Amino acid sequence: MNKNYYAVLMAGGVGSRFWPISTSEYPKQFHDMLGTGDTLIQKTFQRLNRFIPTENILILTNERYNDLVLEQLPKVKQEQVVLEPAMRNTAPCILYAALKIQKMNPDGVMIVAPSDHWIENEAAFAKDVTTCFEKCSGEEVLCTLGIKPTFPNTGFGYIEFDKKSTKELKKVAQFREKPDYEVAKEFLSQGNFLWNAGIFMWSVKTIVNAFKNYQSEQYQLFESGMSCYNTNDERTFIQENYPKAENISIDYAILERSRSIFVLPATFDWNDLGTWGSLYDKLEKDNDNNAVVNGKVLVDNANGNMIRSPKGKVVVVDGLKDYIIIDKEEVLLICPKSKEQDIKKILSKVKDKFGDQYA
Known part of the structure; x- marks a missing residue:
């Protein structure tokens, strides 16, 4: 080198x-x-x-x-x-x-x-x-x-x-x-x-x-x-x-x-992996175009979703299309992919209402 x-x-x-x-x-x-x-x-x-x-x-x-x-x-x-x-x-x-x-x-x-x-x-x-x-x-x-x-x-x-x-x-x-x-x-x-x-x-x-x-x-x-x-x-x-x-x-x-x-x-x-949507683009998808990280997922009439949960956790999704679904210990985020740019604003509201420990 x-x-x-x-x-x-x-x-x-x-x-x-x-x-x-x-x-x-x-x-x-x-x-x-x-x-x-x-x-x-x-x-x-x-x-x-x-x-x-x-x-x-x-x-x-x-x-x-x-x-x-x-x-x-x-x-x-x-x-x-x-x-x-x-x-x-x-x-x-x-x-x-x-x-x-x-x-x-x-x-x-x-x-x-x-x-x-x-x-x-x-x-x-x-x-x-x-x-x-x-x-x-x-x-x-x-x-x-x-x-x-x-x-x-x-x-x-x-x-x-x-x-x-x-x-x-x-x-x-x-x-x-x-x-x-x-x-x-x-x-x-x-x-x-x-x-x-x-x-x-x-x-x-x-x-x-x-x-x-x-x-x-x-x-x-x-x-x-x-x-x-x-x-x-x-x-x-x-x-x-x-x-x-x-x-x-x-x-x-x-x-x-x-x-x-x-x-x-x-x-x-x-x-640049700047958003959940950009991460979704790079992940492998299932037959319904859902991208899953870590979780054991069962879907019914659900497609185009970005799903992440703690390793091994069972996640059931029914009837959602093009959503971001992120489960992390004490926080669960369910948000349309079309609103991913609003996540910073959502975080700000969470901090105001529930405190900085969630930020």
Whole structure:
């Protein structure tokens, strides 16, 4: 394996659209959402570990999930877990991780990847990332993987690339916000738009320089701790200074400002597993198009449902079509799939009425 290859797994999110399984205490990346025997973060770690040395994989997460990370990823040492003492979006934690890697290896190239996505062809994923790594190693550019859209999705941001480019890696023209349906249809008809999967690659030198140029205050804040990184003094410095960082995404901080971004259209199947509906799409179905995780299910005149229950629990469903049915200990959710985007609102109402212990 190439010792200059590094990975940063983003594992600090809550995944509230997967409530009641995903909670603030035990988010979706730490669950076996697909019923495969591996949690999402375990699958992601294994995928990256195919071509990135174990010791070069960092896990970026919230302090409260430290023990979960170490429990689920036994190969990972404590020093590989990069803990955020405060929620400050993606830019500060990426800069923090990049500086840590730069101190270890100034020649490092890194991938920043969510810990909770579904990717089918892992060999194709490794090949695509390596292609970007090679580009980043030789040039001062930022790279991202774009997903070829299969329908006008309004839930993703889009990457517009140079239509005239005949090269494998396309120059990014601009990043576009989540569109409405009509705009999304227009994007697809133009043929030079990809879904933004939030998977980025760059050399540590290039991304640190980008922060220096476009986010000088953030850069100065985190660079001032360079002598502390990867030492016993790091925790104290981060506890004191991290909360001072601006709350800003990597997209707004760097990607929308840089003129040196390239996108590689991905050659693998991808799903962000962002909702129960997207999980339903990826699961095997029974003869009535019901997707079942864990439970022993008996259905009658019921089809198109997403059903999850504790392992071995008998679930009988009669007369429901296109519903989300999720049973978890003290919470049972029964909700039309068409209203899956309302689950965050439902969770908020539950918290207001019954307390935070259900969140």
